[in-house]
Amino acid sequence: MFVVLTSAMALLSSTISALNEKYYNQVASEAAQSGIAMAEMCLRQSSYQPAWTDTKPLRPNTDCNGDLVSGRDSTVMSTTTIRTTFAVPRPEVDSNASLHVSVTGKTELLRTTNQAVWRMYTQTAAETSRYLDSPQIAGGAGWKDSGHNGYMLASNGTLYGWGDNTSSQLGDSTLGTTVTSPVTITPPAGVTLVKRVFNSGQGASILCIIGTDQSQGDQAYCRGMSGFFDATAGWLRVGLAGSLTALDMVVNGYGADSICVLASNQQAYCAGSNDSGYLGNGATSGAAVPISAPTRFRLDLANPGPVSGSAGALTVKKIFSQTGSPV
Numbered sequence: 001m002f003v004v005l006t007s008a009m010a011l012l013s014s015t016i017s018a019l020n021e022k023y024y025n026q027v028a029s030e031a032a033q034s035g036i037a038m039a040e041m042c043l044r045q046s047s048y049q050p051a052w053t054d055t056k057p058l059r060p061n062t063d064c065n066g067d068l069v070s071g072r073d074s075t076v077m078s079t080t081t082i083r084t085t086f087a088v089p090r091p092e093v094d095s096n097a098s099l100h101v102s103v104t105g106k107t108e109l110l111r112t113t114n115q116a117v118w119r120m121y122t123q124t125a126a127e128t129s130r131y132l133d134s135p136q137i138a139g140g141a142g143w144k145d146s147g148h149n150g151y152m153l154a155s156n157g158t159l160y161g162w163g164d165n166t167s168s169q170l171g172d173s174t175l176g177t178t179v180t181s182p183v184t185i186t187p188p189a190g191v192t193l194v195k196r197v198f199n200s201g202q203g204a205s206i207l208c209i210i211g212t213d214q215s216q217g218d219q220a221y222c223r224g225m226s227g228f229f230d231a232t233a234g235w236l237r238v239g240l241a242g243s244l245t246a247l248d249m250v251v252n253g254y255g256a257d258s259i260c261v262l263a264s265n266q267q268a269y270c271a272g273s274n275d276s277g278y279l280g281n282g283a284t285s286g287a288a289v290p291i292s293a294p295t296r297f298r299l300d301l302a303n304p305g306p307v308s309g310s311a312g313a314l315t316v317k318k319i320f321s322q323t324g325s326p327v
Helices: 002-045
Strands: 082-087 098-110 117-130 136-141 148-153 159-164 178-184 191-199 205-213 217-225 230-237 246-252 258-263 268-272
Touching: 002 082, 002 098, 002 117, 148 191, 148 205, 159 205, 191 217, 191 246, 205 246, 217 246, 217 258
Parallel strands: none
Antiparallel strands: 082 098, 098 117, 136 148, 148 159, 159 178, 191 205, 205 217, 217 230, 246 258, 258 268
């Protein structure tokens, strides 16, 4: 009788343990699904250009940049004995311009005496998002021999170009000065996907893009020749400081006198000639600002008040140009 009772108790204990493990894995899976939902929301808000990174992942208590939000709960569910959370690293991009979102959901079991974690369960969830639904096309006119270019950014992130190549804006000199059929334009080293293409407008033969770099995120690049830089040998990156990434871009003036990039801190940075105050830095003369070290467009010059980065400071929502319109 004692043996039968012992066996029954062991079976009951085993059953309870199995049910508990199933529950803990289930709530970890639900936490992972919460991470998928947050990632999808953030991608929709940013036109499917992820702003978070592997070092600053999405969590329950972060914003879409991966920055901590004061007062926001760091868990999906929390009791005195259990809590769940998730972490979303930066999505991977494949050759078909699809974003692969992978989320790890976690269940932590807590000791009631001191809230220390004594056991953990993890589950993963994944989803694929397509953010380029149709090709983008841009055209430009320049003062070089043939003087005109066409560019197409296909839905898989591949960039094509044709027309004038005098300034090597389409590729190296082996292509000749005039390209009559579309050719694939090789992106900058380290760039896995081209997201946007910008034409130079009339008066210069340059091509600018925003592309995703493996280590630096979305960055702006230009090639060709303008009134203030020579990139006939290959791509030049617009030198945004620190961990800033590029959201948008314009090329200004008849001769591509300047370029401006809208950065992830919601400020614009410009480089090039400043003869007519293009750069918005309070000056109207002096040496051109190099593309490697653009200066911040000073919104506070027209609207005196808090400076960039402080409470109440003005931010940039969109940048425009009469020439060099993005597509």
